[in-house]
Each structure stands twice: as structure tokens, then as C-alpha cells.
Amino acid sequence: MDKNYRILYETGLFGGIEEADLISMLNCLHTREVQYGKGEFIYQEGDVIQEAGIVLEGTVHVQQDDFWGNCHIISVVQPGNIFGEAYACLGNEKLQITVRAETDCRILFINLQKAMHVCKNTCRFHQKLVKNLLYSIARKNLNLTTKIQHTSRRTIREKVLSYLSDESRRNESSYFTIPFTRQQMADFLAVDRSALSKELSKMKQDGLIEFERNQFHLMLEK
Amino acid sequence: MDKNYRILYETGLFGGIEEADLISMLNCLHTREVQYGKGEFIYQEGDVIQEAGIVLEGTVHVQQDDFWGNCHIISVVQPGNIFGEAYACLGNEKLQITVRAETDCRILFINLQKAMHVCKNTCRFHQKLVKNLLYSIARKNLNLTTKIQHTSRRTIREKVLSYLSDESRRNESSYFTIPFTRQQMADFLAVDRSALSKELSKMKQDGLIEFERNQFHLMLEK
DNA sequence: GAATTACAGTGGCAAATGCAACTGTATGGT
DNA sequence: ACCATACAGTTGCATTTGCCACTGTAATTC
Numbered sequence A, B: 001m002d003k004n005y006r007i008l009y010e011t012g013l014f015g016g017i018e019e020a021d022l023i024s025m026l027n028c029l030h031t032r033e034v035q036y037g038k039g040e041f042i043y044q045e046g047d048v049i050q051e052a053g054i055v056l057e058g059t060v061h062v063q064q065d066d067f068w069g070n071c072h073i074i075s076v077v078q079p080g081n082i083f084g085e086a087y088a089c090l091g092n093e094k095l096q097i098t099v100r101a102e103t104d105c106r107i108l109f110i111n112l113q114k115a116m117h118v119c120k121n122t123c124r125f126h127q128k129l130v131k132n133l134l135y136s137i138a139r140k141n142l143n144l145t146t147k148i149q150h151t152s153r154r155t156i157r158e159k160v161l162s163y164l165s166d167e168s169r170r171n172e173s174s175y176f177t178i179p180f181t182r183q184q185m186a187d188f189l190a191v192d193r194s195a196l197s198k199e200l201s202k203m204k205q206d207g208l209i210e211f212e213r214n215q216f217h218l219m220l221e222k
Numbered sequence C: 001g002a003a004t005t006a007c008a009g010t011g012g013c014a015a016a017t018g019c020a021a022c023t024g025t026a027t028g029g030t
Numbered sequence D: 001a002c003c004a005t006a007c008a009g010t011t012g013c014a015t016t017t018g019c020c021a022c023t024g025t026a027a028t029t030c
Helices: A002-009 A019-028 A085-090 A112-116 A126-151 A156-171 A182-189 A193-205 B002-009 B019-028 B085-090 B112-116 B126-151 B156-171 B182-189 B193-205
Strands: A032-036 A041-043 A051-057 A060-065 A071-077 A098-101 A105-111 A175-177 A209-212 A215-218 B032-036 B041-043 B051-057 B060-065 B071-077 B098-101 B105-111 B175-177 B209-212 B215-218
Touching (some): A002 A019, A002 A051, A085 A112, A126 B126, A156 A193, A156 A215, B085 B126, B105 B112, B126 B182, B156 B175, B156 B182, B156 B215
Antiparallel strands (some): A041 A098, A060 A071, A209 A215, B060 B098
């Protein structure tokens, strides 16, 4: 539990809650911890869920796999972050997304339906949790909007620039590492992998960017 | 106030609250009502806001206008629905979106920063409001995911089918009317208008759909 | 009712993209 | 050490798309 505490403390969901309180809170919330191997499915499209997951260790991808075998990455969830909270909150919606363990990982599940309704133990953190959950979902909302901003550009170059600018801003540096392989970056931006490689090469030639695998550097140019 | 009540009652935000209570609640929340003319900006990119808006009358578009004059419609907000809640909730984020009155409209603004923090009057609906807000944002979250589902398809035809299928499902009929002009539909799906018109014509030829302006009919085919 | 404006459809064309195939380089397992 | 696999880059080609210009029709204004 101790090793989890540090991570959870940095989570929006448990922000501002002390360790001792956190432990009793986790009991009150009936959480459970599960391990997954790389590639395993955590949630599948069509599932109805009441539990949101917090990544304690590893990386998880939220994605849409379509009919024709194309996969689109909606978001990447790293330790301390939460997934499935919108569905778990609503409680009665079929998942339109799939959640997959991108690496081996440990997940803490929390039943939000229970967490949101009145706690018989009159757990005093109950309200705080709901408010934290609210912030967390609002934040995710912004992330989705940002993703739309990238993918709704017309050309690959514009999508790439939009995405890389955003990563640069979040890393507060023109040097940064992205959490994607080339294929995943393509899935995230909803473009073809080889077309993406091509365009990245052109952009390097044009002096816009430098990169080596998933390490990028935005140039001042132009 | 009475004429607003019916609309607000159907809003997620005030769901399950009686009329008498609603009025005292609105006072407690320091709401204000504002009218906008067609085309006016309600919020602009870069603004920092604390108030979410509820559409009482008219239609509002949440959109991203880029650098090169392209506009992308993120969502369409009709009476009873809310906008800006994620930003107002977080309270300290610059808007990456613009909100525009698509028609003449009346908007009720609610300061979420005040609404979410402890109410000195110990308004007993306070907690309920936060929970409603949570549902509302979770719902919007799903809508954004759905939009991503449409726009991340590779071809215009796939985007259109994805979007129209969704509209059909929501209307529970293969005959339905969409809330867009052709240009707006193109903006929503992030494609070129004339290319969209062309593809729609082809799809009609192929017997997939029938349409007349913004009225559509999905055919069983094929 | 004439003029203006908004809107949807069409055609042509250049550019961008997806797709398939192939190469080379790491990486990991046995 | 060898084999298999994953990953990134490159090339060529057919298709799709964006963009531009134009037409026709409906809606709006004066």
C-alpha cells in the first residue's frame, strides 16, 4: 500500500488527502488491485462498467478499434492517471472504447457508482472525492478537445505540428520525448504510418524539426 | 423565470430539483441571463472563465477557428444544454475554443467556481449540483469521444457513415434531420465542403442514403 | 419584384494521402 | 550465435482529397 500511496497522492482523484485518511478511504471505497500483462484487454467495447481504473504502474491505452482493423488511440494513460471514469460515472453506458495494457501494469479499480452515492460510513472525504472526480473529468475533457484540435487539421504536416507543439508546450521545452512508437503516433493522429514517416522526413529536410525515434526537437526556423 | 423553469428542469444540471427549490437555488448561485444576437461571440479563445452557460433559447456552437481561417465545430449546444463547464470547473485554463451564437439566443450563466465551493447559506442542493455537474461533464466526454470516432476515419465516406449512423441511432429512426448546413457538417467532420457534397452524391447514387438538404434517410442496401 | 446573399451541387486539376512492398536496423528469445 | 520479430524509413502508384471556379436555386433584403 505504501508504494501505491505516492502515486495516488499525485492523482487528481485523491489530491489533498493525507496518507492515513487515504487508507481508510480506499477501504471505504472497496477498491481492488489487479495486474495485467502487456497486450491484455482491461475493458472491451460493449462492456458496461461501474469501476474506473487508476494506473499504479505501467501504461494503458484507450483506443477505438474499428471494423476494418484500424485502431485509433484516444488517449495514453500513465501512472497516477485514471481511465473509464466517464462510463463508470454514468454507470449504464456501453463502452464505445477498448482499454488495453500497453505494458505490464498494475491497476487499482474504484467503484464510482458506490463512491458517488451516499457513504453509509459517512466517510468525510466523500464530497472531496466527488469534487476531485469532477476536476479529473473536466481535465480529460480538455485533453479530448486538444486531440480533436490535432486530428481535425487537413494535412499530415499540420496535424504533426499541432501535436508536437502541444507536446513541446506540455514539456516546457523544444526537446521532448513522446510516448508513442511511430505506428502509435500515426494511430493517435489518425493517419497512415508510412505517410507519417514520409512527412516527418520532409519536415526534417525543411528544417522544421529534428528527431530520432520518439525524441523530438522543434526548430525555430524557418 | 417560469418559462425558464421547464427548460432547466430538463437540464442535467438541475435534474431532480423542484421548482420552488430551483428558484432559491438560482439566487444562491448568482446566475445571470444574457441575450445574444446571431453570430455574436459568447466566449473567445484565450478567455479565462468561471461561468458555464446554459442555453435557454437558440443554438450555440462550440468551435475551433484556426490560423488559416478554417473553422471546426466541436459541438452544437441546444436549449437545456450546457457549455464551457469544463473550463469553468477548472477555473484557470485559457479557452482553446470559441463559443458563438448560431442563432439569436438567451443564455443563463452560472459561476461554477462559486457553485462548487462551500455555500455559506448551506444550500442543501449544493452537493446534488456538483453530482449533476459531474454527470453532465461525463456525458459530454462521451460525446467528444463519439466525435473523434467520426473524424478519425480515413475517408470522407467512412466519416459520413459513422456520423449518420450515430444520428440515426440517436433519433431512433433511419429518417432524421441533422442540425447542420452542408458547410457546418463539413466543419464538424473536418473535411472540405465541396468534397463532402460530392461524396454524398456518390453515396446517393450507390443507394446507401437518400437526402434533401439536412434531411437524411439511411437505406438498408446493399 | 428586383437585387443580393446564402447554400448546395458539379467538374477539373494538382497535391496529398493511403497502401503495399521492400530494406535495414534493433531487440529479444532460444 | 542464430532466428524471429518489431520498428522506422523509403519508393512507387492509384485513389482520394482539397481547392477553385461556376451554376442553379432558395431565401432575404430593400
